Amino acid sequence: MLAESSPPPEARPSPQPTPVPAVSGKKRKRGAQPPPASSPAPSDPGTPEVLTSRSDxxxxxxxxxxxxxxxxxxxxxxxxxxxxxxxxxxxxxxxxxxxxxxxxxxxxxxxxxxxxxxxxxxxxxxxxxxxxxxxxxxxxxxxxxxxxxxxxxxxxxxxxxxxxxxxxxxxxxxxxxxxxxxxxxxxxxxxxxxxxxxxxxxxxxxxxxxxxxxxxxxxxxxxxxxxxxxxxxxxxxxxxxxxxxxxxxxxxxxxxxxxxxxxxxxxxxxxxxxxxxQSKEMTALVDYSGKSSNSISLPSSTSKKGNGNKLPERSGAPTSTTQNKDEDLxxxxxxxxxxxxxxxxxxxxxxxxxxxxxxxxxxxSERKAKEKKRYREGMKxxxxxxxxxxxxxxxxxxxxxxxxxxxxxxxxxxxxxxxxxxxxxxxxxxxxxxxxxxxxxxxxxxxxxxxxxxxxxxxxxxxxxxxxxNMAEISTQEKVAAQKKAQREKKKREAEARKRAKVQPEKSPSVGPGTGYHTLVQPQPSPLRHASATTYENLPPEAMSSPAPLNNADTPGPNEGYSDNGEEEVGDTFVHSNKPDGSTTWIQPTTDDSH
Structure with missing residues (x-):
């Protein structure tokens, strides 16, 4: 992107300033002429005279x-x-x-x-x-x-x-x-x-x-x-x-x-x-006030005016031992x-x-290269x-x-x-x-x-x-990083799933939806859970008043006669007597285990 330096011009350049007409009732500002703008290059026909936004x-x-x-x-x-x-x-x-x-x-x-x-x-x-x-x-x-x-x-x-x-x-x-x-x-x-x-x-x-x-x-x-x-x-x-x-x-x-x-x-x-x-080494040569007999090269072993620092040696010239002590030059x-x-x-x-x-x-120098770069005053x-x-x-x-x-x-x-x-x-x-x-x-x-x-x-x-x-390398690195991230997320999801599976409580299977029965949690479920329910309505009064057991051998004992869910039990038969219309639902056992 372009760094901002000045607003784009709005007119074609002209050596002569364009006069600004005076506005009635107001004084015209001095120097209010629009700045001249740059003209298209002669070798580029069709170049627009007005440039658009800097950002575009x-x-x-x-x-x-x-x-x-x-x-x-x-x-x-x-x-x-x-x-x-x-x-x-x-x-x-x-x-x-x-x-x-x-x-x-x-x-x-x-x-x-x-x-x-x-x-x-x-x-x-x-x-x-x-x-x-x-x-x-x-x-x-x-x-x-x-x-x-x-x-x-x-x-x-x-x-x-x-x-x-x-x-x-x-x-x-x-x-x-x-x-x-x-x-x-x-x-x-x-x-x-x-x-x-x-x-x-x-x-x-x-x-x-x-x-x-x-x-x-x-x-x-x-x-x-x-x-x-x-x-x-x-x-x-x-x-x-x-x-x-x-x-x-x-x-x-x-x-x-x-x-x-x-x-x-x-x-x-x-x-x-x-x-x-400009380097301080070159500045040191300019500040040197002595005279040299050599008109082409200047000696660098003479002390600098005003202090005891030594001037830098020209490459190829003999180097004095005292000058090597000054590592800055x-x-x-x-x-x-x-x-x-x-x-x-x-x-x-x-x-x-x-x-x-x-x-x-x-x-x-190595010390200079390792130092954090500092920007000079007034520099971007x-x-x-x-x-x-x-x-x-x-x-x-x-x-x-x-x-x-x-x-x-x-x-x-x-x-x-x-x-x-x-x-x-x-x-x-x-x-x-x-x-x-x-x-x-x-x-x-x-x-x-x-x-x-x-x-x-x-x-x-x-x-x-x-x-x-560089862009290709960055793209490859981003792709590899995305793949690693996806793998990490997948492993995280699998670990969470395993954790949920461990803490989930065991539940007994229910009779099924729509049956109207409560879930029975027993070590050994009763075979009646597999019974098929048949509703007998409009039975004769004698059947409604004194239902006879289907099998005398299955007459309930002292502790029998009612199921755990409040239903009257007769032998192997459950009788629902709580219907709103007064009808009775009979459940007849069946030997069909397909249900």
Missing amino acids: ISSRPQLKVSRGPVFIPIAEASPYCKTELIGVNRVGFRYIPAGIKPPGAVIQFRTIESHPCSYRVSWEDRSPFIHVTKDGLGLLGTKGHRSARGNAPVREGKWYMEVKILRGGGESSNEGMREGCHVRLGWGRREAPLNGPVGLDGYSYGYRDKTGEKVNLSRPRPYGRPFRSGDVIGMYISLPPKRVAKPKDPSDPGNLNRERIAIDFKGQEMFEMQEYP RPLPLLEGSRIAFFVNGACQGVAFQDIYDFLQLRQ ESHKDNPFDDGTLGYYPFVSLFNDASVQINPGPDFLFPPPPDIDAVLDESSTMDVERHTGTWRPICERYPEFMAEQWEFDEREEQEAQA
Whole structure:
């Protein structure tokens, strides 16, 4: 089900607010215009313009492409726009478009695309102060350092792209601007903040236009030549093959696990995820105030400013015995053999960074894993910390703009300054290079987007299969439980029946219904119980007054003459004399035992 975020829209979106007519006798409230609603995706004809209730998912359209965003130009005839009706990432949370699956699926939502379906800047994963063109390749800053990431990460392999500087290098967009416009370019992880420049912390690696320095952990180091407006910057990254998670290690950070919730965002479906938090190990490196002679990696054996805690060791570096005493700071793993390099108008500036930090999360300690999960302040209870890979971890192209700086992204495959066939050979200053052998060692980043979406859909299918297997297992368990319950009830009923049979008193058989006799309980029932009753009515008076015994031998003795039930007994004959009409009922013995 969709989590409630905002009421569904009631009208189609429009850049211009719809005026509300004034009501006579009442003042019109300011800001009473209805909010704009999301429009149907252009690729889905027949999509209803008005969405129905949030709770009735089956009535919603099954989109393949998101309805958003809605572009609103920042000025008349300006190519740069604001984007509305999308979930722009904010502190602690991240959003991507979601779609509804056909009926019958266990998981009702899936990952979908948004227009244009190609490599570009992410509509959701950027600062709201970064304005964009409708193709997602043009970016314009406003004030301060604001950043944006691409819409697909690099997880392994060698990738290349270009960025043309339209305004930067200190150029001013107006006379009143004191500091001018600046650009920083580089690569960053998901944990890197969007309201700061690339290179601000250990989660991103940047290249400055003003000085040509490289920046990481907010520490500029000499690197290449400065660049300014009109220059074309090539960005290259090489990552080793992605490590395969160990199947027998449930705590391996490389295990795939998604923690996302489908929400209703202004009438359209979005996935809301908890953003990965920054680790205290990385924060400790940022707080380190000492200087290092190594421009690529920082030492971790120097004490942290303000206390005696030791900085975490980079994986592969020697570990000091004093640092191992601090069990709270975990080692920061590296991607051995990885490197980042930049080109300016086709000229290689050399290796900027190598053996960069791994983009996977740090392994949870056993104590942390056993602790009850606590939710951070302001977080929904349904959100959970995710120490594993959700399929979107990696390094993204990271563009930071200061003031009114602007750039144009070129993801390829055609570049203004194509790089050499083997960039690594150039970086290693190899004297011999077999062009045919090394052709195609890098790829344009435009090819990464379809791969990334295929990965997401594969993850969706895997989750659906796991959910179906889960449902089948639950159904089997419920069936077995129902059978056991039925057996227990049957045994209980049988036990109760046996118990009733034991406590039930013994009863003598009665003469039968309708005979009019009382039940005689005797050790040996009298044979008279088997007699057949014959009623003699209108007998002659002499028979009525002095009935003669049928057999003189059966004349009753002193204690005989009346039966136990008050009937007069004559020999073997019972005489009823209590009939209302005065008639007498005679019972004549019979030798027929069939009764």
